[in-house]
Structure formats: C-alpha cells, structure tokens
Amino acid sequence: MKLLTDAKLVTESGGKRELDAVLGRCIQEHxxxxxxxxxxxxxxxxxxxTMKTEMKRAAALCLLTFxxxxxxxxxxxxxxxxxxxNATxxxxILSQLASGEYPSLSSDLPLDLAELVTTHLPPIASISQFAETMLNKVVLSITDEDDLNSWVGVTLQMSFAFQGRNNFSSTRKLLSAMALRTLTVGIPIxxxxxxxxxxxxxxxxALQHFLESNPLLLDPLAVRVWPRPDLHGKKEPDFLIQRAxxxxxxxxxxxxxxxLITLSNQVSAETSxxxxxxxxYRNFLQIRYQSAQQTFPDFRVPDALxxxxxxxxxxxxxxxxxxxENEARTNLQIIGFDFLARRARTMLGNLTHGRVSIERFRLF
Known part of the structure; x- marks a missing residue:
C-alpha cells in the first residue's frame, strides 16, 4: 500500500510537485x-x-484514465x-465529457504527465454517453436549489475559462441536465x-393514484384527463383523456x-x-355521443387503450x-405498463438531447 500511503502524505504536507509524482505513479500502475x-x-x-483547486482538478483528470x-x-x-x-x-468535468471532448490537460498537468495521461485515456466515444447519464444523476440529486444555482453558475464560468466563449457544447449539456429537473415527467418520476x-x-x-398524478405517462399529448369519470352512473372507465x-x-x-399474453401465445383472459x-366504454360513449358532447369539450368518439x-x-x-393483435385491431391498442416508462424515457431523450435518427433510404 506504498502508493496510497504516499498519496496520504501529499494531502497532509505535499505540494504540486509531490502530487504530480504520485499521479504519474498512479497512471503507470493503473x-x-x-x-x-x-x-x-x-x-x-x-x-x-491556496492551490487546492488546481491539485484536486489534476487528480480528477487522472481518474479519467480509468x-x-x-x-x-x-x-x-x-x-x-x-x-x-467537489460540485463545481x-x-x-462531466459536462465536458458529455459533450464528446476531454478537458484540456495542458493547463493542469506538466507536459510529461499530460502526455502519460493522454496515452491511457479511453476513446471519448466509449464514455461520453455514460458521462452524460452521470451528469444528469448529479444534477437531479441536488435538493437545495440555492446550492444548485450557485454551483451551476460557477461551473458555467469555469467552462468559459477552460473552453473559451466560442465553445458552448459542454454548456448545453449542463443546461440540458438542468432542464430535466423542470420537466413534468422527468427521470425522477x-x-x-x-x-x-x-x-x-x-x-x-396505487397505480391509479400515481397515473392520476402523472397523466402524461398515459399519453404525452394529454391536455385534459378525467380519472374514473361517472358515465350516467352506469360506467366508470379508469381514465378518459383529451389529446392536444x-x-x-x-x-x-x-x-x-x-x-398479458399466455405461454400458448394467446391473449390472456385478463387482457381479453x-x-x-x-x-x-367506447361504445357507450359512441351511442350517447350528443350527451358526451355536452360534457366533454369538442368530444369525439374515443380510441381505446x-x-x-x-x-x-x-x-x-x-x-x-x-x-x-394490435395490427388487427382498429381504434384500440394493447400495451404493458413498462411500455409507458420506456416511451417516457425515449421522449425525454428526444426533448433534452435531440437524438433522433435521420436516415436516407429508398425502397426499390
């Protein structure tokens, strides 16, 4: 444990020169x-x-070799x-990695150590997505809004200092992570x-209550939701939704x-x-179309889910x-509960990262 002992000595009484020596040994031993x-x-x-920020940053950059x-x-x-x-x-560092670039090493590490670190860094493409996930996790975990705003504000200033004012890629990643906190259906939900x-x-x-509280999980285009509407005292569907x-x-x-589907590949009795x-419920509303129009704004015969x-x-x-089964049916779709979560994650990614695959294709 000689390396760890020397690292502790650096934290207690060492300077930048001693730190760089230990960092070099860490990279080589890996x-x-x-x-x-x-x-x-x-x-x-x-x-x-006084130099603690520079020393902490130098060590953090070396951690990236792992x-x-x-x-x-x-x-x-x-x-x-x-x-x-620690926060700033x-x-x-995470916002820089998430943008698809490594932070600059030359301003924090001596030339020989910077070259050593560079040779041990994994390809940025192999870690940028993971870094973005971790960036979102960190931002979402901060419960104190004052702390968050202070830390993010200083981080943005640091980004300008280390990247220059013409490179906003890491800034966009950090602001995207901030945006996740304000979305109605974000990662925490x-x-x-x-x-x-x-x-x-x-x-x-419990499911009914959760979906009542977060109806956009049921349909991202929902603008009005009626949980358990009383239809003439005769019918009570779980939800009726008007879309945008x-x-x-x-x-x-x-x-x-x-x-959902049996082992014999049939629609289950519960699903049926x-x-x-x-x-x-759909037929009931269709038969009473005029009455429904008086209750529900611009009512149309509903699809079923x-x-x-x-x-x-x-x-x-x-x-x-x-x-x-879904292809054979008109105006009705059958899904599992996990489909709702999967769709929400996809839409969240589209909204915050714009990762929509655009492909050119011609069918001959």
Missing part, C-alpha cells in the same frame, strides 16, 4: 490501489491550501461530500413509476402482475376482459402475438 489513491487526492481539500470506473468515482466523491469545491469540479411496478405489481389503487390534437382516449388498466371493458401486465416478461413469440 491498479486498484492507484484508483483509491486518485480518489483520495481528488476528494481532499488539502487543508484549504474510464467509467473513474467517472463513477467522481460521482461517488460528490455524493459522499457534496460541497462547493465534477460538474465541469419515471424511476418512481418503475419502482412502483417492481415493488407493488398487485396494487391497482382534439382526439379522445378511453383507458382501462389492470395490474402489472397479470398475464380489459379489452371488452374498454370497447364497452388497454394497459395490462409487463411486456418485458414476454418472449419473442409472445411479443409477436401482441404485435399482431
């Missing part, structure tokens, strides 16, 4: 002890020493000690929903633990029952059965 030493050197505040393990270490340092010096350093599906697959009242395009959707939910109910079971529990043949 061992578990080296990783632990770099974590210590990044975490420590060096007794408030790829995803090094990035995870940076996030863990912040989680364990969420103070100003880690936000700046999606993760809460996924946890509810895992922990309470039989609790329909003026169309309506009647929804019947079951529970995640119920079967939910389909029958959803179509019954059935949500039951989990699609990730289906094998390839069962998924094919589900696809054929």
């Amino acid at each position: 061992s578990v002890e080296a990783l632990l030493s770099l974590q210590l050197l990044t975490r420590d505040d060096y007794g408030g020493f 790829g995803e393990r090094g990035i995870t270490s940076l996030v863990e340092i912040f989680e364990q000690e969420p103070r100003f010096s 350093l880690i936000l700046q 999606i993760e809460q929903f996924e946890e509810l599906l895992r922990a309470s697959p039989n609790d329909e009242p 395009d003026g169309t309506y959707l009647v929804i019947e939910i079951e529970i995640p633990s119920k079967s 029952h939910a389909i029958a109910q959803a179509l019954d 059935v949500i039951v079971g989990m699609e990730n529990s289906l094998n390839a043949e069962q998924l094919e059965t589900l696809r054929r």
Whole structure:
C-alpha cells in the first residue's frame, strides 16, 4: 500500500510537485490501489491550501484514465461530500465529457504527465454517453436549489475559462441536465413509476393514484384527463383523456402482475376482459355521443387503450402475438405498463438531447 500511503502524505504536507509524482505513479500502475489513491487526492481539500483547486482538478483528470470506473468515482466523491469545491469540479468535468471532448490537460498537468495521461485515456466515444447519464444523476440529486444555482453558475464560468466563449457544447449539456429537473415527467418520476411496478405489481389503487398524478405517462399529448369519470352512473372507465390534437382516449388498466399474453401465445383472459371493458366504454360513449358532447369539450368518439401486465416478461413469440393483435385491431391498442416508462424515457431523450435518427433510404 506504498502508493496510497504516499498519496496520504501529499494531502497532509505535499505540494504540486509531490502530487504530480504520485499521479504519474498512479497512471503507470493503473491498479486498484492507484484508483483509491486518485480518489483520495481528488476528494481532499488539502487543508484549504491556496492551490487546492488546481491539485484536486489534476487528480480528477487522472481518474479519467480509468474510464467509467473513474467517472463513477467522481460521482461517488460528490455524493459522499457534496460541497462547493467537489460540485463545481465534477460538474465541469462531466459536462465536458458529455459533450464528446476531454478537458484540456495542458493547463493542469506538466507536459510529461499530460502526455502519460493522454496515452491511457479511453476513446471519448466509449464514455461520453455514460458521462452524460452521470451528469444528469448529479444534477437531479441536488435538493437545495440555492446550492444548485450557485454551483451551476460557477461551473458555467469555469467552462468559459477552460473552453473559451466560442465553445458552448459542454454548456448545453449542463443546461440540458438542468432542464430535466423542470420537466413534468422527468427521470425522477419515471424511476418512481418503475419502482412502483417492481415493488407493488398487485396494487391497482396505487397505480391509479400515481397515473392520476402523472397523466402524461398515459399519453404525452394529454391536455385534459378525467380519472374514473361517472358515465350516467352506469360506467366508470379508469381514465378518459383529451389529446392536444382534439382526439379522445378511453383507458382501462389492470395490474402489472397479470398475464398479458399466455405461454400458448394467446391473449390472456385478463387482457381479453380489459379489452371488452374498454370497447364497452367506447361504445357507450359512441351511442350517447350528443350527451358526451355536452360534457366533454369538442368530444369525439374515443380510441381505446388497454394497459395490462409487463411486456418485458414476454418472449419473442409472445411479443409477436401482441404485435399482431394490435395490427388487427382498429381504434384500440394493447400495451404493458413498462411500455409507458420506456416511451417516457425515449421522449425525454428526444426533448433534452435531440437524438433522433435521420436516415436516407429508398425502397426499390
């Protein structure tokens, strides 16, 4: 443990020269002890020493030679000690990596050490997406808005200092992470929903309540939602939704633990029952169209949506059965609860990152 012992000595009484020597040994050894030493050197505040920011940054840059393990270490340092010096350093490095570029090494490391680090860095393409995920995680984990605004403000200033005012790529990544906090259906809501599906697959009242509180999970285009509307005292669907395009959707939910497609590749009894109910509600509203128009703004005969079971529990043949069932039906779709979370994550990525695949193709 000689390397770790020397790293501790640097934090207690060493200067920049001693730090650079230990950093070089860490890069060359590239061992578990080296990783632990770099974590210590990044975490420590060096007794408030004037050069602490430069020393912490130098160690943090060397951590990047460990790829995803090094990035995870940076996030863990912040989680364990969420103070100003750690937050601004880690936000700046993660936003730079997320933009598809490594931070500059020449201003923080001597030339020989910078060259050594460069030879050990993994390709940026292999870690940029992971860095963006970790950046979002860090920003979303900060509960104090004053701390967040202060840390992000200083990080943006640091970005200008290290990148120049003509390069806003890392700034955009940081602002995108900030935007995730304000979205109605962001990562925290999606993760809460996924946890509810895992922990309470039989609790329909809890699911109903969660979806009432977060109706955009049911339909991203929803503008009006009526939970359990009383239809003349005779019918009560789980949800009726009006979409932004003026169309309506009647929804019947079951529970995640119920079967969606049987092992014999047939629609399950639970799914068939939910389909029958959803179509019954649709027909009921269609027959009473004029009455519905007086209650629901610009009412149209609704499409129907059935949500039951989990699609990730289906094998390839069962998924094919589900696809054929949906293709064969008009004005009705059958999905699993996990489809809602998967769609929300896709839309969130489109909104915050603009990652839509555009491909040129001609069918001959």
